[in-house]
Amino acid sequence: MTTTPSTATRSPAPGTLLESLLNEYRARTQGSAAAHWRAAAALPGGETRSTTYHPPYPLALATGHGSRLRDVDGTDYLDLVNNYTSLMHGNAWSPATRAAADALADGAALSSPHERQVALAELLIERVPSVERVRFTNSGSEASVLAARLARHATGRDRLLMFDGGYHGSAPPLLAGTPDVVTVPYNDLDAVEKALDNDIAAVFAEPFLGAGGVIPSHPDFLPAVARLAHAHGALFVLDEVQSLRNHPGGEQSQLGLRPDITVMGKVIGGGLPIGAIGGPEQLLSLTAATTTGGLSHSGTFNGHLAAAAAGTVTLQHLDASAIDQLNLAAHKLADAITTAAAEARIPATVTRAGSILNVHLSTTAPVNAAQARAVADTPLLAALHLALLLDGIYTTPRGMINISTALDADDLERAAQAYAQAFQRLAGAEIPTLPR
Ligand SMILES: Cc1ncc(COP(=O)(O)O)c(C=O)c1O
Known part of the structure; x- marks a missing residue:
């Protein structure tokens, strides 16, 4: 859609607008520029995580405390990223840092099972009805890989069905284009039905497409996918790495799902690296060293004790009422952003799943x-x-934001105002429309 403001108020075209914003950014972030060029001599592209890069160079953050981040130039930002949904209670949240420090002081790599791992597993079992046993890894990616291995081992099949735009981590066999991975559009049950055959070991789904744009599933879509998977002898794997924070029992509790395997990560490590799979005792016991013909699964740092300790205290503080408050605040923020966009005549839509939002610059909300x-x-x-960024609001390049319990009402008001001001700057630029 093209807006038609009067000549007097016409803003520069996106290219020109972008150029002036880039120049302003360069002028304000010289420390980040220097940090980037130093890093580029050691790290390819000056970074170690593709998702977080943005031109001309990403901000070099120095510290994070609560809802505030500070860059190397000493500028403060309101944190609406929270390390991509993993910092539930904000940065350097002291109960988590204390729990992690206590674990480190006790020896956090003891090469034996430890009660700190058991405590976190017990908490997950208590909260998530489909989870009777837990197996830890070091990241969500590794947990997804383990889920794929377990599904293949249990079914004797190789192929996996996944959704376009679904993200289960940055390792094969989880990436589109990998042999043995069949990909179909999200929210398209016919496509699932056509692609499912008796060769598929598991269907992998997220309760909403997270990295794919925070796109909610249609009501009944995932229960139908789970039924179809089971009818074809495949396992139903639900990736709750992002969504577990949105409900005490994960989004599966809200959607009426009982997955064979639940993939977990992010929030369960309280800001430190961790991953896990959970599921029924019978299936998970295939990973036990005592199971004859079982699946061997090792990892030097699996279920790291500092992460387990930080994750346990993080979940203990994330009860139903804390989640309700966050989700309500996120709902209000989404409304405020949509209203601000409309006032500036920018056709933006905000998709939301619990306290995770994505701003899309389109007239209608994407469904895939x-x-x-x-x-x-x-x-x-x-x-x-x-x-x-230039207004002190830290968001992701792809438009995803999420809120932590560290953000107070003033912070959220400030975030809404910053969006309003940013939309005013964008007013008058060309807006791409969604393809049909
Ligand atoms: C739904 C989902 N699954 C898996 C992963 C991978 O987790 P990690 O980055 O800890 O490897 C992510 C990460 O963003 C994710 O969003």
Whole structure:
């Protein structure tokens, strides 16, 4: 859609607008530039995580405390990223840092099972009804790999069915294009039905497409997918790495799902690296060293004790009422952003899953990854990201934001105002529309 403001108020075209924002950014972040060029001599591209890069160079953050981040130039930002949904209670939350420090002081790599791991596993079993046993890894990616191995081992099949735009980690066999991975559009039951055959070991799904644009599943879509998977003798794997924070029992409790394997990560490590799979005792026992013909699964740092300790205290403070408050605050923020966009005549939509949001610069909310991609990676979205950074609001380049319990009412008001100002800067620029 093209807006038609009067000549007097016409803003620069996205390219020009982007150029002026980039120049402003360069002028304000010289310490980040220096840090980036130093890093580039040691780290390819000056970074170690593709998702977080943005031109001309990412901010070099120095510290994070609560809802505030500080960059190497000494500028403060309100944190609406929370390390991509993993910092439930904000940065350097003291109960988690204390628990981790206590674990480190006791020896956190003891090469034996430890009660700190058991305590976290017990908590997950108590909260998530489908989880009777837990097996730890070091990341969500590793947990997804373990889920795939377990599904293949249990079914004797090789192929996996996944959704376009679904993200289960950065390792094969979890990436589209990998042999043995069949990919179909999200929210498209016909496509699932056509692709499922008696060769598929497991269907992998997220309760909403997270990295794919925070796109909620249609009501009944995932229960139907689970039924179809089971009818074809495949396992149903639900990846709750992002979504576990949205409900005490994970989003599966809300969606009426009982997955064969639940993949977990992020929040369960309280800000430190961890991953886990959970599921029924009978299936998970295939990973036990005592099971004849079972699946061997090792990892030097599996279930690291500092992460287990930080994760336990983090979940203990994330009860139903804390989650309700967060989700309500996120709902209000989504409304405020949508209203601000409308006032600036920017056709933005905000998709939301619990306290995780994604701002899409499109007239309608995308329902699958292809639609979300069509309006991401545009100069306009890049301009929105830079305008927010220049106003002291830290968001992701792809438009995803999420809120932690560290953000108070004033912080959220400030975030809403910053979006309003950023949209005013964007007003008058060309807006791409969604493909049909
Ligand atoms: C749904 C989902 N699954 C798996 C992963 C991978 O987790 P990790 O980054 O800990 O490897 C992510 C990470 O963003 C994720 O969002």
